[in-house]
Amino acid sequence: MKPPKVLPVVGWRELVHLPELGLHSVSAKIDTGARTSSLHGTVLEEFERDGQKYVRFAVDYERQHVRQVCEAVHVDVRGITSSNGETQYRYVIKTPLKIGDVEFRAEISLADRSDMKFPMLIGRSSLRRRFVVDSGYSWLQTPEMTVQKGHKP
Template sequence: MKSEALILPVVGWRERVSLPDLGLFNIPAKIDTGARTSSLHGHVTETIERDGKEFVRFSVDWDGEEHECEAVQVDIRGITSSNGESQRRYVIKTPLCIGDTQFRAEFSLADRSDMQFPMLIGRTALRRRFVVNSGQSWLQKGGLTNAR
């Protein structure tokens, strides 16, 4: 009996994505199979404990707007950036929407103000969910839209 190949959606090297639980919609993101961990441009303002869980409050600044967000802190990890510099970063886990696909993904919070994209989607989030066409851009429909 032949097994049917699973057909995965195709993403380009850049896509618009959404983090609905954080109120962030249509964020331009770089798809980067060379990076293990996904990253979000965010500045941590404080950490708090609620109901026995650690939360991190942070601000996300992109497209000229500052957004205040809060998420459960999953970890603090040593992450090596593309320039080889190792940093300790807060890691959160939140639903991510790329096109019609929604799933929970981990993001390290980093200063990406010098980067072209406020978000980077790494290979751990992409694995077994998408195929990447590095010669194309904006192949997905941008995920959820803000109801405003």
């Protein structure tokens, strides 16, 4: 039997990056109870480019009064059951996600997370075989300088 691969450790919250969407240092809650990762986004329109389906959506940072408009290939519209047991149909996109030094393509559902503390939730399908979670810590994959400079993730 070969020894288990040593995986990077994430805390219960981390700053993540979605480089193709132009979203950097997004505070995310790590949630092993959720299967799919989720991003706060308001769908603006669906369109086609080069024979592929795309979705254009807005990510609002209400505290900074900033709206970032993003486009991504949309892979599906799926019924996603939230923590309260309610099923919502959501657009699911596939885009690179970077946590610490690890970058990979992740499936992310677009949802209204305006009532949530974190604009993004990282589910277990993004964590599987890539990270180990230590729920007693935060910001383990966040450069110390970011936290020390008073940047409140």
